[in-house]
Amino acid sequence: MSSPPADVRAVIDATYRADARRVFASLVRLVRDFDLAEEALHEAFAAAVERWPAEGVPDNPRAWLVSAGRFKAVDTLRRRGKFAELQPELAGRLSEVAATNTARAEAAVEDDRLRLVFACCHPAIDRAVQVPLTLREVCGLTTDEIAAAFLTSPTTMAQRIVRGKAKIRDAGIPFALPSAAELPERLGPVLAVVYLVFSEGYSASAGAAATRADLSGEAIRLGRLVVELLPDPEAVGLLALMLLQESRRRARTTPAGDIILLEDQNRAAWDAGLIAEGRALVAAEPAGPYALQAAVAAAHAAAPTPAATDWARIAALYDGLFALNPSPVVELNRAVAVAMRDGPAAGLVLVEGILRRGELTEYHLAHAARADFLRRLNRTVEARAAYERALELARQEPERRFLLKRLNQL
């Protein structure tokens, strides 16, 4: 095989980066075997390297690659002698997908990618498996990259991915978009996985920084994909939430990795493009948990200075969130917003109520919030004790440094 001219090579490289996982999703749907599809994907790109320089780049490279991969997969099955037994069923699927792909080449291939997301995030797959499986099969991250991002050994991650693939194959999890009736139940886990991937990439815990930022980027890409094909208000809300959180990435830590609180961040460092895109997606009357959280993030993003923050709006949004999800952590966030709206004394009453019920007594942020209210009320001795309690419970190093700094400022 001769080396192709540089421009064709560049087209193939770009196609690989942009479309490899979409082609893969179609191949998985066709052959229903992750490993066979992965092999066929690489053979399809090898065929492109061989043929595109002479034949020219096809009009629809993605459809060409799916078609080439399909033939390679059939070849492989034939070599393995399995084709005869699979033939009737496979032939049916091949013609079905070929028909839809021709009819709506672009959309059908994208649909396949979303089908793959729904299969990888199926409720019959353990959550600990859903996340790495989605990153591996939908986003195309390597097992080593996923393991590094989640601070787990590559062996453990590889086992989870193998388990997930086997479950999909052996239990008969379909590569299908859920029906409208099933969608609310099925979309929940997909959005949860996307947000988990995002949060893992966004949180300040240890791990290779570059890989973690990539995870947030992958999550946003997945979020866009879901919204594009399924503009459910909660999917839109999640995308808005991720964009608005991501907009603050550069401003939220010092170069040394210390946390900078929202009120102390340099708002000029917030990414205006992401904020504009995120705010445009926020609903006027948010109803679901992601949409409500996105509206909170948008209220912060809209304030040119901390003093200009619309705390009344934020407190009202937390009322809505608490009505949907009456958890003590939501209640704690609501207490912080109320304290900003009505003063620290009002927040203190709420947070002490939560602590008295005993639900968050081991949660460092509850004590940190209480300490902050006491500090603002000039009740220094009590504030000191509360910061010390928060310090005892905090696990992440940047959070500990932040609490120590506050304690020393008293």
Next chain:
Amino acid sequence: MHYLLLAYGCEADWTDAERADCMVESLAACDRLAAQGKYLAASPLLPASTASTTRVRDGRPLVTDGPFAETTEHLGGFFLLDLADLDEAIAVAAALPPARKGTIEIRPVLELRGEPQPPPGAVALLGYGDSAAAADATAAVRLRPADTATCVRVRGGVREVSDGPFDAAAAQLGSVSVGGSAADHPAARTGAVETRPLFDLTPVRATLSPEAR
């Protein structure tokens, strides 16, 4: 694909009237599935107090009274169905009455042998620890390993789907055979075989009006 739906639950949770209603409702569900060509076999089992468990060690059968696992929740019945995929299996399981009180474990079938419809008075042999089935059974279902299992429950009208088998004992269930001898069952040599008589549904069916059937 063939799926075996295993209904687990606590026998004490059911009153006699509830159990009777469950059977009538399940029969109706089976009739609907049969009309769609999706039904192969189903039966409730007699209570776990009727169970005996056989192990063959050094060529000698050891029979003990009681079920394989000392748990409060037991296998109460099964449904063998021919369905398109796991999503259909989950939808069918969630609509069956045992899902509302207990848990339905969905296990994909590795191999199906014989005429599945159990005759009245038949005995089920539950093979634990080995997916081999009784060689002399009139019907046998070998299951895929437990890590392919999915559990479905319905609580307050909301269905809950989870990965994995119902519990550690259910994880070891490898086959269900009807008829045959426990002592000759391959699973008895390495694991154990629980013998459970099937509940005879003939009287229940007889009480149903022709329209209800």
